[in-house]
Amino acid sequence: xxxxxxxxxxxxxxxxxxxxxxxxxxxxxxxxxxxxxxxxxxxxxxxxxxxxxxxxxxxxxxxxxxxxxxxxxxxxxxxxxxxxxxxxxxxxxxxxxxxxxxxxxxxxxxx
Amino acid sequence: xxxxxxxxxxxxxxxxxxxxxxxxxxxxxxxxxxxxxxxxxxxxxxxxxxxxxxxxxxxxxxxxxxxxxxxxxxxxxxxxxxxxxxxxxxxxxxxxxxxxxxxxxxxxxxxxxx
Numbered sequence: 001x002x003x004x005x006x007x008x009x010x011x012x013x014x015x016x017x018x019x020x021x022x023x024x025x026x027x028x029x030x031x032x033x034x035x036x037x038x039x040x041x042x043x044x045x046x047x048x049x050x051x052x053x054x055x056x057x058x059x060x061x062x063x064x065x066x067x068x069x070x071x072x073x074x075x076x077x078x079x080x081x082x083x084x085x086x087x088x089x090x091x092x093x094x095x096x097x098x099x100x101x102x103x104x105x106x107x108x109x110x111x
Numbered sequence: 112x113x114x115x116x117x118x119x120x121x122x123x124x125x126x127x128x129x130x131x132x133x134x135x136x137x138x139x140x141x142x143x144x145x146x147x148x149x150x151x152x153x154x155x156x157x158x159x160x161x162x163x164x165x166x167x168x169x170x171x172x173x174x175x176x177x178x179x180x181x182x183x184x185x186x187x188x189x190x191x192x193x194x195x196x197x198x199x200x201x202x203x204x205x206x207x208x209x210x211x212x213x214x215x216x217x218x219x220x221x222x223x224x225x
Contacts, residue, residue: 034214
């Protein structure tokens with residue numbers, strides 16, 4: 001089955017800096033790659049997603065890039081703010097099947 | 112729009128006891144998922160339903176876990192008997208159609224087995 005690796009497991013940045021989280025996947029048939037943000041004790045919430053026919057997608061301060069050849073995708077957060085502090089999960093799936101999640105990255109943005 | 116509803120939110124039981132969790136997906140969502148999230152890890156799929164049929168239950172420990180989705184709406188996940196390693200958050204999620212659409216999660220049911 002699909003295996004999703006996520007790095008780093010923890011990330012600390014200064015407010016205003018950029019943060020990058022990277023994921024790799026094993027199944028070349030995967031074609032949907034969402035990112036979820038989970039605050040302590042809360043539900044995971046979708047922040048951005050990308051499909052395999054697109055190389056990059058941006059939404060305000062958040063962007064995701066996908067390299068199908070290398071089977072990796074990344075989340076980029078620019079101008080980080082304290083409220084960006086949370087655990088971020090990447091996931092991969094094949095259309096019609098459930099999401100396979102990475103182990104998560106705990107992001108801390110310090111003022 | 113109402114979200115995915117789950118209950119109970121918190122449950123503490125002794126090992127070998129049983130527990131049941133209930134989920135009501137977003138209205139009109141045909142696909143329902145149960146995920147297990149152990150502290151410090153990403154969610155792991157237990158079972159996926161499309162309407163009232165099972166799409167994938169390959170990671171469900173069937174000797175102790177069972178789930179049903181009668182009438183294709185609400186779902187119940189049961190654990191009997193519980194083990195210490197079942198301590199986790201059980202997340203229910205739903206999506207409009209099978210695959211590719213946004214998956215919405217509930218707040219989760221926190222289980223502690225002592």
